[in-house]
Amino acid sequence: MTDLPDGMISPQARDALARWLTHLRALDGAAGNTLTAYGRDVSGFLAFLARHRGGAEGTAHLTTLPLTDLRAWMAHERARGLSARSLARALSAVKNFTAWLADRDGQDATTTLSARGPKYRRKLPRPLSEDGAQAMLDAVGDQHSEDWIAARDSAVVTLLYGCGLRISEALSLTGASHPLPDVLRITGKGGKTRLVPVLPAARDAVARYARLCPFDLTATEPLFRGARGGPLNPRLIALVMEKARMQLGLPATATPHALRHSFATHLLSAGGDLRAIQELLGHASLSTTQAYTAVDASRLMEVYEKAHPRA
Structure with missing residues (x-):
């Protein structure tokens, strides 16, 4: 995914994203490349929501997003040429971020976490004989x-x-x-x-x-x-x-x-x-x-x- 301007994301959401990435680095031992990809994916998602919903918002709405907003984001990414595999990875990052927010704020993120990503054929390893x-x-x-x-x-x-x-x-x-x-x-x-x-x-x-x-x-x-x-x-x-x-x-x-x-x-x-x-x-x-x-x-x-x- 391409980088999107930080100005489209509210300071509260940007701070939450930074805290989540710090959490992944400190407690889960996530690799630098993984953190970069997750940050890019979730930033893109938040920027899309700001455009889609008419302005930057905080984080309270993220755990109660309707599936229609998630589907609109996925359709947008597919239209930009993102592969099904990459979109599935991005959705996984968004779910992980949302689950962390819900756990931190005592919210129920069932709707977001139940969203299904695109199906794709997993590439099989190609070993030599x-x-x-x-x-x-x-x-x-x-x-x-x-x-x-x-x-x-x-x-x-x-x-x-x-x-x-x-x-x-x-x-x-x-x-x-x-x-x-x-x-x-x-x-x-x-x-x-x-x-x-x-x-x-x-x-x-x-x-x-x-x-x-x-x-x-x-x-x-x-x-x-x-x-x-x-x-x-x-x-x-x-x-x-x-x-x-x-x-x-x-x-x-x-x-x-x-x-x-x-x-x-x-x-x-x-x-x-x-x-x-x-x-x-x-x-x-x-x-x-x-x-x-x-x-x-x-x-x-x-x-x-x-x-x-x-x-």
């Missing part, structure tokens, strides 16, 4: 003529696939993480920490990189370095994977994040427990992890169709 993932790990290490850079790229992608890390999590590791322990403590989204077992292949790949790296990997500096010694830009890993996937004939969906998806899907295929996979990935909600059950079922159906073709 087990052979494809292994081929990618092998090919990434062949893309650069400098041994230490090739070893670095190989170590990063091995962490993504072998430990299910996000690219930001892998690149946030410092020299203090080397040599890799048996279990890594990872700080993920929202500042939440989780414990991730380290496979020997990942430990060996990082150790090889560290031996070849020409820079001093001090405890407080990034573990993975760029060519000039600064922090490694995640775009470089995306580019090296792009080159590798073109050589291997893999689809454009074979990205760094796809390796994390592959980690989860292959664990599930091997009989991994969904709750355990949720913990390893750092998902706040099991419903996010459950997307991998749909992926697994889809792959099983593909195998079934090939083994039992229709006459």
Whole structure:
């Protein structure tokens, strides 16, 4: 959503929004990007109401809004080209804000909280096959003529696939993480920490990189370095994977994040427990992890169709 002028929002509503965001940051540990998105979504909603209702208002009316006002806002956002997925996220932010107001002021926000968002098809993760993932790990290490850079790229992608890390999590590791322990403590989204077992292949790949790296990997500096010694830009890993996937004939969906998806899907295929996979990935909600059950079922159906073709 685009930013809207603060002048369209009453000082009382603007103050309430700031207090709510502070609450999310302090008590719920919401990440900075999440807070920015929530603030933008709710600001847009409040500005729309000011226009729709003929002027800026306080907060008392927000917990008793008729559904017609909420539907008018959603129709407005859709007409502006907002996707169903983004609108569902914005409505979730508005509901969260309204529920906080209602709880603070002792009001009943049932009407607002009962509003239904647009339906959208949740995008399924696009993992690589087990052979494809292994081929990618092998090919990434062949893309650069400098041994230490090739070893670095190989170590990063091995962490993504072998430990299910996000690219930001892998690149946030410092020299203090080397040599890799048996279990890594990872700080993920929202500042939440989780414990991730380290496979020997990942430990060996990082150790090889560290031996070849020409820079001093001090405890407080990034573990993975760029060519000039600064922090490694995640775009470089995306580019090296792009080159590798073109050589291997893999689809454009074979990205760094796809390796994390592959980690989860292959664990599930091997009989991994969904709750355990949720913990390893750092998902706040099991419903996010459950997307991998749909992926697994889809792959099983593909195998079934090939083994039992229709006459």
